[in-house]
Amino acid sequence: MNNFRFCVGTDILFGKNQLKNLPKAMQVYGKKVLLVFGGGSIKQSGLYDKLLFELKDFEIHELSGVEPNPRVETVRKGVEVCREKGIEVLLAVGGGSTIDCAKAIAAATFYEGDAWDMVLNAADGSIGKTLPVCTVLTLAATGSEMDSAAVVSNLETREKLTIINSGLLPKCSVLDPENTFSVPEAQTAAGSVDIMSHVMEVYFGSEKTFLTDRICEALLKTVIQFAPIALEEPRDFEARANLMWASSLAINGLCNAGKAHDWSCHYIEHELSAYYDITHGVGLAIVTPQWMRYVLNENTVDKFATFAVNVWNVDEKLDKFEQANEGIKCLESFFKKLAIPMTLSEVNIGETHFEAMAKHAVKHTGLNKYSYVLLNEKDIVAILKMCL
Amino acid sequence: MNNFRFCVGTDILFGKNQLKNLPKAMQVYGKKVLLVFGGGSIKQSGLYDKLLFELKDFEIHELSGVEPNPRVETVRKGVEVCREKGIEVLLAVGGGSTIDCAKAIAAATFYEGDAWDMVLNAADGSIGKTLPVCTVLTLAATGSEMDSAAVVSNLETREKLTIINSGLLPKCSVLDPENTFSVPEAQTAAGSVDIMSHVMEVYFGSEKTFLTDRICEALLKTVIQFAPIALEEPRDFEARANLMWASSLAINGLCNAGKAHDWSCHYIEHELSAYYDITHGVGLAIVTPQWMRYVLNENTVDKFATFAVNVWNVDEKLDKFEQANEGIKCLESFFKKLAIPMTLSEVNIGETHFEAMAKHAVKHTGLNKYSYVLLNEKDIVAILKMCL
Known part of the structure; x- marks a missing residue:
């Protein structure tokens, strides 16, 4: 058995209707939220409306259209919103791609150069301060809801790379299996x-x-x-x-x-x-x-x-x-x-x-x-x- | 599957010589330490000396003699030292009894009444603020190094009761299997x-x-x-x-x-x-x-x-x-x-x-x-x- 460090403090809220416990868990990080999501599926399923209802006391900004294998262009868009609006916490609602995109935004917001530069130099310490990320998971797959990694793609350079940093670990993740029924x-x-x-x-x-x-x-x-x-x-x-x-x-x-x-x-x-x-x-x-x-x-x-x-x-x-x-x-x-x-x-x-x-x-x-x-x-x- | 919450952020430092990583993990909580331990076994094994060497930049106070099935009298003693010396962090070195004793001290230090009163009323919210607890485990048994519970005994009233509070979860635990060889x-x-x-x-x-x-x-x-x-x-x-x-x-x-x-x-x-x-x-x-x-x-x-x-x-x-x-x-x-x-x-x-x-x-x-x-x-x- 090799030496290891295990430090995974994500607050997992697992089960039916756990969304109602999200505001209390999230408010400690701030009220200005960037809601990150993919296509329209969370609107079709009704999750989007439920979210807005639960988060009525928060100031919500949106970044939609995160693609599968999230691209650095989308990360750049998110960074812009975070800086402009003074976002305090990111809420990723979706599967691994959406969560990974939010994580990359969380780190790149405080990176002085371009987001792809940060990804390329992550192993050399390009990631410093990060915004807190919370998640509402809608797809059981990548485990991004409880780990410190994110994968970002650059179709231009044909690269798909992983960044890892303890600051990327979600602070809180809502895991309601019913959100994966569809x-x-x-x-x-x-x-x-x-x-x-x-x-x-x-x-x-x-x-x-x-x-x-x-x-x-x-x-x-x-x-x-x-x-x-x-x-x-x-x-x-x-x-x-x-x-x-x-x-x-x-x-x-x-x-x-x-x-x-x-x-x-x-x-x-x-x-x-x-x-x-x-x-x-x-x-x-x-x-x-x-x-x-x-x-x-x-x-x-x-x-x-x-x-x-x-x-x-x-x-x-x-x-x-x-x-x-x-x-x-x-x-x-x-x-x-x-x-x-x-x-x-x-x-x-x-x-x-x-x-x-x-x-x-x-x-x-x-x-x-x-x-x-x-x-x-x-x-x-x-x-x-x-x-x- | 019932709903559940899982939030266990203890920083586990597992493996050989992990003691050397303890100072960095512990110093964020403060420099005034109450070292809690049992009998002389950590002195015999050499762990005590190693600890003092690693923690030479900390101000160390000691509470020794914690008994198996730790007693409320010992908790009271610890509370007294914490209050008198302005202890900032507790370091329990031992098995479950020692860790449980440190946890009870961590909570009782801020409790206005008697420590046993706090134990009796734990389910009704007697535990508020707590001191941070770190641990160096020397016995694989109770799991107290990574949970939010402590068991305290009162031989006078023939009671052995459990207190549970998220504030009792150790911040950091050193798990070096070699510390259990003896x-x-x-x-x-x-x-x-x-x-x-x-x-x-x-x-x-x-x-x-x-x-x-x-x-x-x-x-x-x-x-x-x-x-x-x-x-x-x-x-x-x-x-x-x-x-x-x-x-x-x-x-x-x-x-x-x-x-x-x-x-x-x-x-x-x-x-x-x-x-x-x-x-x-x-x-x-x-x-x-x-x-x-x-x-x-x-x-x-x-x-x-x-x-x-x-x-x-x-x-x-x-x-x-x-x-x-x-x-x-x-x-x-x-x-x-x-x-x-x-x-x-x-x-x-x-x-x-x-x-x-x-x-x-x-x-x-x-x-x-x-x-x-x-x-x-x-x-x-x-x-x-x-x-x-």
Whole structure:
């Protein structure tokens, strides 16, 4: 077990009608609010009206139209409003993209240069003071409601990069499973893949972390149990509730306590969505099983076998490699059952940019230095070809 | 899944040599420290000297001699020092008793009346402002390093009561597994029982909480795996590390997210240690299996069967009641394997005070109103008799 720091003070208000407790939790940060949201879905669902009713004592400004894979242009727009209006607290209402956009705005408001500059230099301390961010989650997926990270895209430079800073951790998050009842099938499926991916990215590692691994398995089993139910019956409260809480716990530090970083599949997928703007969860579902097959070897087989037995109930009597391969097959079948496209060809992506993507991935991440199984440019191209 | 609030911002510094990060984490609260500790064990182990070295820029006052099941007299002593010296932050170095004592001092310092008065009226809002509490944990057991509760005893009135307030949540806790290498066998065993008990107290409930239940099972399996190793090889880092992190996660809200309260066995055990000052973990090990047998019925059998299968790998093909009984037997055998006395007779407790204890337990808790299986005075006496 490696040393670790765990400090996640987000005030989680979980359950039905928790919106009514938001004003009290939020008012300590100020009254001038920038409400950040995406398309019209929160207006259609009635959440927007409910929000305005609960927040009638606040001064509300709006930034709408945050796109999936939020773009730096939108962040810049938000920064402008925050500075002009003297915004005191950001309220992100939506899924991970909306929350990530709000986080980036929270930091960039106090950054003197351009927002993309801040993103590029985040690892070198470009993020200082931040505005407080609160969230109302409407999609179980990224875990951004309870973590300190945000992912921002720049379509111009074809980059999708992650910033991490303790100031980005939401102060308060309202998690009402009913706010996810109206999430469409495809997004429910992609979100479920995203949750599982966050767990698997850290589950596969070489450290001995018994407790952390068992918690990872608990989360994986939860998504396996409830994602199909949520697809079948979108208004099933228990299914939505379990997926929602799993989303938050998957990436708040609990699943990598005592472990090193990995995130190989995320880094590869970020290239796909930077180049093709595909849904993050879909990209992960395509990449993950092929990454697993590529890195399965004498050194890693024990972990993959444990994954197969503990998560997928694969027969313990099989040989280790058989167990491992059976586990990967189970994962693939599960993703297929969620009706997710499982090859790049199905989402119209060819090999044109594979070399450039591999080069960029290696340059901007620790793929060839710190991963569970080190990956250089050649390896990444090979994995991407397996995904075709 | 019931509504819940989860807000646990303790800054956990986990791992080897984390003590060196304590000054930075603690200095934001002030420089005038009351160092709270128990007997001489932190002097013997060298931890005391290391602490004084790291904290050389702080003004340190001391309150030593905190007893197991900390007493209100010691709390009063601490309050006096805090007021006289203008203490700004409490640093508890020890196990749950020491931390609980520091928490009670943190609250009672600002309470105008007597400390025991504050404890008696905690549910009615007697706790207002509190001093910040930091901890250096030396025993994996109570989870007090990452929760908002403290238990204080009054031997005069034979009462052992719990206070809960968000202000009691430690600001920062140093969890270095090496600080538990020197914990004696009996305490390692009793601490392990305590961790398991915290999980089982909330695991057994009637709510549907799939994810929470799987996390509970992960924690139970961790203690089952590592408590025997820690007893066999006290300096096994992985064993001590897993037990330590399990202790914190068992009672910080993660294991009862979405559930109602229960704590039947704790409430019954508190009477035993209030009357006889026995080790908390030993009392729990004696009471728990008998409580299980007493409350096992048609309504509860499914949960006990799940416990048996998922935690103890009991054969799924058995009939539900057979599974349940087998699970209880496994638990009992496990406690025995830890060399814990398993009957009240073995710790020289007879039935003299059973009626009075049952009466007090019902009066001061929700045992007959909110428990998983409601227990009145007669039930408690019956369970205690089963423990003889």
